Amino acid sequence: MNAEEKVKEYWERILRMQAESDNMKRRTEEDIAKAHKYALQKFVSELLPIIDNLERAILAHNNEASEAGTLLDGVSLTLKMFITTLEKFGVEQLDPLSQPFNPELHQAVSTIEDKAVKPGTVIQVLQKGYLLNKRLVRPALVIVAK
Secondary structure (H helix, E strand, C coil): CCHHHHHHHHHHHHHHHHHHHHHHHHHHHHHHHHHHHHCCHHHHHHHHHHHHHHHHHHHHCCCCCCCCCCHHHHHHHHHHHHHHHHHHCCEEEECCCCCECCCCCEEEEEEECCCCCCCCEEEEEEECEEEECCEEEECEEEEEEC
């Protein structure tokens, strides 16, 4: 092997090593970006039952006659503020009522015969679903028309 062939071989090695280094750097940066983007996932999952309970409290007392400034108003405002805060951090609420069933975002608990709506339509939401930066944290629990 002459000197020019050796130089060419070493140059190709250097280029491959540089490409591998660049790829590793890019993958590491992507991994770090994903870690930052989805770091809140476990924390958000722990907060969701609190939102569920606030919504249940509002539903349980929604039909009661109440004056302005009651406890129910306070709970409603707290829930609204809680959801607004989560939205600032990339949390999106899924409330698929009257939408087509999507198995990637919804979990069907039951199907019910309902002639008033098209088959495959969500007719009741038992528990809302949530996304964190477009990634599913919890699917919506729904009842679907058949």
